[in-house]
Structures are given as structure tokens and as C-alpha cells.
Amino acid sequence: MKFVPSLRQFLASLGLLSAALYCSTASAYSDYSxxxxxxxxxxxxxxxxxxxxxxxxxxxxxSTSSYDALSSAITDYGYPTVIIDHNVGGLTKTDATTYAALVTQVKTHMPDWAASKCSAIGHYIVGGHSAGGQAAHYAMAADPTLADALFSVDPYNISGAPAINHPYMVWGFTVTTCFVTKEDAAEAAYNKSTGKRAFYRVNATYSWGPCGYSPKYFHCSFCDGHCPACTNCQLTPPSFFVDVATSVNAFVQSAFYGTWSKTALNISTATPLTLYVDSDSL
Structure with missing residues (x-):
């Protein structure tokens, strides 16, 4: 694929797209510093x-404003969703220590923030996208009490990370994009999981668009308008966010309230997926 300014940036420069229009399904949110x-x-x-x-x-x-579509889809299942930035204004997001410190602060405030929607917090599931997912992995390895489970979207780079013995779900891809090597991202996280684990791997699908013949789904599909300098110049299908959210619900319900099995995690999706669970080899 080609690496160009994000689609939202490009269309906004032409006056063809506003943030409100692009994230028309975004749920109500509150910002905190x-x-x-x-x-x-x-x-x-x-x-x-x-x-x-x-x-x-x-x-x-x-930034925290980059994942409204994904957050909206997850909250539709009843889960408060918190997007965190532990290096505001900085390029890199891999520091596990600052990640853990911010998560701890969020947990302190969350009962008050969510008081209008729930009287108690059952479980915390932490993770992140790309570098944020790497920070989450290392933070949980250093302090297993930080949360009850992990969910990350194409975390990178996990190739040298320690093993995690918590329920762990990852989404990833069969193609390398955005300078993220697929073997060192979600695939590595799945292989570093020693407890209940699930890997939803998006099968390669290519189509023609403004960026040429490029992947329909790729490392930055999780973000609103994709990532800076990394896009396929096409909007992520809304069904993709719905599918991710459906897998989150299946993961949480199976890990904490039902029976953990591949059957329970095998959701119906519009996104072309291959599911790996527990002893399944890649």
C-alpha cells in the first residue's frame, strides 16, 4: 500500500468532510486531563x-479523539470504554510505566465517572492499539494485578515481550502495513499468551481506490480517518467496528460469565476472519 496523509485530513482540506460527519455514530463522551x-x-x-x-x-x-467509532460500537454492548493517551503530544506511546500509572488513575476515578450507568465495576480489560498495545502488554507483565484481562488491536512490537497469563484477545492482519510487521504484532501477542487466548486475524482483502490496489483492512483501520501518513484512502466499513465490538462482548462474556470455548468466541462477521483459540497454532 502507499503511505499518504490520512483520508480525513485530505478530505477535510477539500472541505468535503467534517469530523462530526465522519464520526456520525460516535457515542457521548467526556474528556479529562x-x-x-x-x-x-x-x-x-x-x-x-x-x-x-x-x-x-x-x-x-x-490521540484520545482518534477512536470514537470503535468506542461507540463497544459501548453499544454496554461497556464503558476509556481511550487513554499516556504521552500527550508525543509521538511514541510505548512506555509501560506511564501507561500503568494512567490506568491506575482511571481506575480510581471510574466509579464516579460511570456512576450514572452502573453501581459497581465488575472487571477491567486493558489494552491498546499498536504502540499502546505494546505498553499494555509490558505493563500487565510487570503488574498482573493492573487488570483482569487484555484486549489489544494489532499491538506492536511484541516479539521480545514476556508471556502473559491473563485472558487475552487480539485483532491483527495477514498483511504487513504501516511499517508494522505482522509477525511481531498480534501474532506475537497471541503466541505470548499462556492463559485463555483468542486471535481474530483479518484475512487479506484488496480493492482499487484512490491509493491504488491496497488492503481493505489494515493496521490503522481501527482509527477514525486512519493514522497520519498511513491510509488506504478509503473509509473503514462501519461493519468492521461492529465486528470488533461483537468480539469484545463475546470475549468478556466467555472469559468471566460463561464457558470459554472456540464455539462461544466464533462470532458472525462481515469482516473476513480466521479465529484462533488456545491451542490453535498459527
């Missing part, structure tokens, strides 16, 4: 007695 970074909290429309909270760190050069 804490001592260790910035936080965007998305809350579900309806409440429940207990909530499981998803905390995701941003990737390289991204």
Missing part, C-alpha cells in the same frame, strides 16, 4: 448494576 495523561470516557446509553470497563491506549502519533 489527569496527572499522567489525557482520557476520553465513552459511556453506554443504558445502565446496569455492574459494568465491565474497556481501557485502550492510543497508538503512535494518535
Amino acid at each position: 489527569l496527572a499522567n495523561g489525557d482520557v476520553r470516557v465513552h459511556l453506554p446509553a443504558s445502565g446496569s448494576a455492574s459494568c465491565d470497563v474497556i481501557i485502550l491506549a492510543v497508538g503512535t502519533a494518535m
Whole structure:
């Protein structure tokens, strides 16, 4: 694929797209600045007695405003979703120490932030996109009490990371894009998991577009408008965010409330996927 300015940046420069239009499905959110970074909290429309909270760190050069579509899809299942930036204004997001410090702060505030939607927090699931996923992995390896499970979207680079013995779900791809080597990203995270593990690998699908013949799904598909200097010049299909959110729900329900099995995790999706669970080899 070619690496060019993000599609949203390009269209915005032509006056063809506004942030509000692009993220038309975005849920209501609140922004907070804490001592260790910035936080965007998305809350579900309806409440429940207990909530499981998803905390995701941003990737390289991204911010808390870059994942509204994904957050909205997850909150539709009733999960408060928190996007964190533990290096505000900085390019790199791999520091596990600052990641852990910000997660700890979020956990302190979350009962108050989510009070209107749930009276108690059941579980915390932490993770991140790309470099944020790497920070989450190393933070959990250093302090297994930080959270109850991990969920990351194409975390990078995990090739030299320690093993994790927590429920762990990752999304990744069969193609290398955005300078992220597929073997060192989600595939490596799956191989570093020694407990309950699931890997939703998106099968390569190519199509013609403004960037030429490029992957329909790639490393930055999780972001609103893709990543700076990395795009396929096509909008991510809304069904992709729905599919990721559906897998999050299946993961949480299977890990904590039901039976952990490949059957329980094998969701119906529009995105072409191959699912690997536990002893499945890549």
C-alpha cells in the first residue's frame, strides 16, 4: 500500500468532510486531563448494576479523539470504554510505566465517572492499539494485578515481550502495513499468551481506490480517518467496528460469565476472519 496523509485530513482540506460527519455514530463522551495523561470516557446509553470497563491506549502519533467509532460500537454492548493517551503530544506511546500509572488513575476515578450507568465495576480489560498495545502488554507483565484481562488491536512490537497469563484477545492482519510487521504484532501477542487466548486475524482483502490496489483492512483501520501518513484512502466499513465490538462482548462474556470455548468466541462477521483459540497454532 502507499503511505499518504490520512483520508480525513485530505478530505477535510477539500472541505468535503467534517469530523462530526465522519464520526456520525460516535457515542457521548467526556474528556479529562489527569496527572499522567489525557482520557476520553465513552459511556453506554443504558445502565446496569455492574459494568465491565474497556481501557485502550492510543497508538503512535494518535490521540484520545482518534477512536470514537470503535468506542461507540463497544459501548453499544454496554461497556464503558476509556481511550487513554499516556504521552500527550508525543509521538511514541510505548512506555509501560506511564501507561500503568494512567490506568491506575482511571481506575480510581471510574466509579464516579460511570456512576450514572452502573453501581459497581465488575472487571477491567486493558489494552491498546499498536504502540499502546505494546505498553499494555509490558505493563500487565510487570503488574498482573493492573487488570483482569487484555484486549489489544494489532499491538506492536511484541516479539521480545514476556508471556502473559491473563485472558487475552487480539485483532491483527495477514498483511504487513504501516511499517508494522505482522509477525511481531498480534501474532506475537497471541503466541505470548499462556492463559485463555483468542486471535481474530483479518484475512487479506484488496480493492482499487484512490491509493491504488491496497488492503481493505489494515493496521490503522481501527482509527477514525486512519493514522497520519498511513491510509488506504478509503473509509473503514462501519461493519468492521461492529465486528470488533461483537468480539469484545463475546470475549468478556466467555472469559468471566460463561464457558470459554472456540464455539462461544466464533462470532458472525462481515469482516473476513480466521479465529484462533488456545491451542490453535498459527
